[in-house]
Amino acid sequence: MNKTLPDHLGHFGIYGGRYVPETLFAALEDLDRAYRLIRKEKKFQEELKYYLTHYAGRPTPVYEAKNLTEHFGRARIFLKREDLCHTGAHKINNAIAQGLLAKRLGKKRIVAETGAGQHGVASATIASVLRLQCVVYMGAEDIERQSLNVYKMKLLGAEVRPVNSGSKTLKDATNEAIRDWVTNVETTHYLIGSVVGPHPYPVMVRNFQSVIGIEARQYFQKSLKHLPDYLLACVGGGSNAIGFFHPFLKDRKVQMVGVEASGEGIHTLHHAAAMTMGSPGILHGMKSYLLQDKNGQVQLAHSISAGLDYPSVGPEHSHLKDTGRVRYETATDKEALEGFRMLTEMEGIMPALEPSHAIGFLPRLMPKTQKGQRVLICLSGRGDKDIETIRKHFL
């Protein structure tokens, strides 16, 4: 399955596609063509590999969390350490690749949207090393929540433009980045940070992030002579999860669980569980599960983690949900905080609040596992950026 997905217009089943203003259509076609050409080019692959290895610090290790394993007394728990990447999260994998692609397209300027600021920092970083001009759109509310990352982006030479429209968060920053792109499409590459948006972004970003799953799969095959029984990852837009899952999709015995953020609870108005509580809709150039009201207006998402605070999700996840290949569950703000505490206290690793949702789901997953099985979690980023939020909850 999935080897032919998406189709040439970017459809994953009924999801995906290209729902954009006509002005952008030519740019998307150019991007798609350039990407398909470039990915077969040895020179591009070598350049990308060089940056991933010597700049971002890949491959990232797989670490066996023995204390956590002992705590639950069931399957062995492993962590894929994306938190050890340069800039502190998996976001750099995609930023490097798209930065190189932008250069090849002859674009001198990149725009990016950011929620938690991780993708903004990754974009600003890559813009600095590749000598590109960089503008990052960020919701005014997120700018306040993530002041450390805002400062970092500025140090790196990026311009951070606050977005005051709508809910002043990631969704609105994305609208504004698209508006910028529509206006400056000839000089500018839009560096989307997740597996969302119009085709070819979802498939392109997935392929750039697949390095996570490819490395993890190789490690398990070579060193442990056995694939994991469970993969566990958090899902906002879903780039770490799809990059992690995708290389295992054909391994029928590997069960996969994506964890959405249920904020204050799925039965409140304050959550970001697009697949669990939403219905198919169109936002940001794609069809996917979407949180919306009875009139088809997009509803605000809420999560303690700005990176999961998004009302939709990558279209391939929606498809994987409908086919049942991946199971999607949720974890609340409280469960995520508990996940953060567990990993910090037991393993000396401070996870970002996004993957803390995956860790926070362990108390519900582990009792169903057996001794001798293996659970692999994608630890997509480190927690430094969230210390202020966490300080408010733990004294």
Place this chain on the structure above:
Amino acid sequence: MKNRLLQKIRDVQKEKGKLFCAFITLGYPDLKSTEQLILEFEKLGVDIIELGIPFSDPLADGPTIQFSSEFALRQGVSLLDAFHLVSNLRLRGCKIPILCFSYLNPIYHFGIKAFPQKARQSGFDGLIIPDLPPEEEKNLQKECRRHEISQVFLVAPTTRPERASQIARSSSGFVYYVSLRGVTGARQVSASNLSREFNKVQKVIKQPLLIGFGISSPEQGRALSRLAQGVIVGSAIIDAIRSSNHQIAPAILFVEKMLRAVKERTRAVSSRN
């Protein structure tokens, strides 16, 4: 009943006239004003109304229409109000062609099958969806044809000629030509900057082309309507309401001026010939 849009375009073309299309946001500043604006515009001789359905994430729109959309949404305005308002207008004898201008999601949510039928029943004549290229949602096109709703597609300066003619084949009534790279909003778009790209597209399209995005002054309206078969004005109308503390009278005055400029008979040779 006949499709009023197609009829209107035939009539105006027969007289070799120009088409003037006015965009307003449903429920800005309130539903009553929307109704009044449409009736007044019809009296003035506006040819087509584009009724904008407010959406939470209008990514093709600039600050002005973002503002009017947010304003209307705060009052709880929805697609259902549009059906209600248009059918009321029709009952009162209003005959101006009305197009529904909406982002795809509210329509998708209402139902791809259900929408065209309901729109037709309410008295709409057409549909424009700025975030829907003709490649997607073919079923909607089928249903629109079935219920005689003219689905109008957009062509941009970045659209390549082969694609432009494909888009035109899917488009019913006219083709909406986006005048510039960027979002909606009053700006300095000029006929001289536009004409090269526009003429390339004009050559491959049989239907009338109406130019929209960035038209804010009668001079622009006059120049652009000579280039094309007509113009679409939106943000400048909303701006006139917004800058007068939500009074609609200045907007009506403004449209009257624009209309005069666009409809002015001149001996200038139409670029069509």
